[in-house]
Amino acid sequence: MLEILKQSNNPEICKPLVEAVIEKAKEFQQKFGRKPAFMEVCGSHTMALARTGVKQCLKEDVNLISGPGCPVCVTDQRSIDAMIALAEGEDRIICTFGDMMRVPGSNKTLLDSKIAGKDIRVLYSPVDAVKIAEENPDKEVVFLGVGFETTIPILTLMIGEAEKREIPNFSIWMTTKLVEPVLRFLLDAGEVNLDGFLLPGHVSIVLGEDSYQYLVDEYRISGVITGFETAEILSGIYKGIELALHEKIAIVNNHPAVVSKTGNQVIHQWFDKYLTECDEAWRGIGIIANSGLDLKPEYDQFNAKKRFTVHVGEPRKTKCRCGEVIRGLISPTECLLFGRACQPMNPIGPCMVSAEGSCAAHYQYMRESF
């Protein structure tokens, strides 16, 4: 497997692939008089496209638009403010993924709170939060559960552990998001013209190939399930253009080694056991019905939203256009703040902070001055 992954980044394989994609894209352009356009749904794809130089190589020929797949970026401002407010409580240990630390709240960041003395811990292995709760019985330990279908299984694993070990002082602040409802929102809104989606390989491991059939049946749009290595991304784009060129609509599984037709059934069982659909607020979009997962009422003891009350005011208004960036309406550089007032060390919006954010990817990998 490692050998395959290595080959996936081998320039001798990838360079001809770039040429093949460009050739296909030119064919498309000749036929339809415009560049083919695809949205990479996932933040990991956004980063990979920028880091590997794929986006740069294809910029003249393929329109690659970043979508709403960075979990921190799509989190509503009020929800971010609530998590920062949660950390203000006494006798609490807040555990989080590193991305959240610098995300700007209306008044401060979690990092500001940590510097001011609050016990906020960045975990690489989230399940450690359960251990921390066990070791600190006099403290309330809350994990900030931000994420898509890729992260949610870990959250259920944590609940399972806490349940098994009967840990009373552990809970999760759930602000999870699901891919399907937001894709439906984008397609229903009809704001972006696309020839297809690049669908995230890791989310698809959980969901399975068949879960995307609604794209074909209801929206008449294609999707290519794609891995994250250079050759995988390039071949995914190639297949997407090929479908569009021949005016075919289908879901293509370009990551078949790990993505099955029906997804990971064990994870589906965990979801069924612990979770229920809920409405979620998305940055720049608002509330989308049934677009997230929350804990079922019988697990209220692990549900931080049920255990703690936080008060937040109206979010501070800024000129940040993250909301339009995640909907694919503008590219990061079209935001007036980009690279000027808004930089990774001094971010105005979450897209500049997250390791998967479009603005961060642009800033880190695609600023040009040479």
Next chain:
Amino acid sequence: MEQYINLAHGDGGELSHRLIRDLFVEAFGDGKAAMFDAAEITLTSQQIAVSTDSFVIKPIFFPGGSIGKLAVAGTVNDLAVSGAKPAFLTCGFVIEEGFSISDLKIIVSDMANEARKTGVSIVAGDTKVVERGSADGVYINTTGIGIYESGIGCSLLFEEGDAIIVTGSIGDHGVAVLAARGELGITVPIESDCASLNRMLGEVLHHSGGVRIMRDPTRGGLATTLVEIAEDFHITMKINEIDLPVKEEVHGVCDLLGFDPLYLANEGKAIIIVSNEEKEKVLDIIREFPEGQDAVIIGSITGKQKGQLLLETPLGSKRLLNRLSGTMFPRIC
């Protein structure tokens, strides 16, 4: 019975005296200097280099080294990349009350071993003990003095076509320390590259007059150090992603956790910019040393004036590299 440091070890009385006599002087071996408030040293040149560094790494023991080894190697390397021959070190310890004396002995012995290996003398020291909770175990400051030899050094005169050499794989220290903290949730079979480079770099300078600059890419990693050189000397450099020496294990951790090896810390690597004519000769010298056997050329100076660092991806596209910004790492040195 296990013994621990207490506040009296730092109050200047009997316990302080015994700690200095039995531990530090014993290990560092210069009893005469310990009798006075300052060490007297004789310099063989009027031109010297001075460097100071504080070490707060967590954990204090990690695969491939300890805070003690790091405290000597770190300052020795700062002197060595400046073109000086490291000669003397001082060390200051800030120790938390309750720290294990047996751990302290290991740390001091690591320092003594590394100093012996590198040929530097530890000539002065200080110990302070702070209340439990006021520090995290032990912090060490070392200050070093290096001697410049006449006619030996870096020219700082850059030319288009100069080669950029890195003396081995990047990111090992960063990953080893992260893994040693037990926070990754995975076991990574990788050791820190923590090592003193003075003998290797000294050899390079003695045999090549084409060295433009040497730097050790510690915190901020290879990219940050190269960006600093590019900006400070107004040169444009291009490095090739495909030539970067990154171990598979480091690659794996970076992929999994979203790190970039270009920004991970190193503690036993040097960047050497050398004239195109001398690059192969310098590479051969470096590869003679165990700490330099994986040395490679990763890029070159492509122009003057602009002050920027470019990375060519395996696909042939170029992107601008910037300083490490906004990423959070735990204490790594």
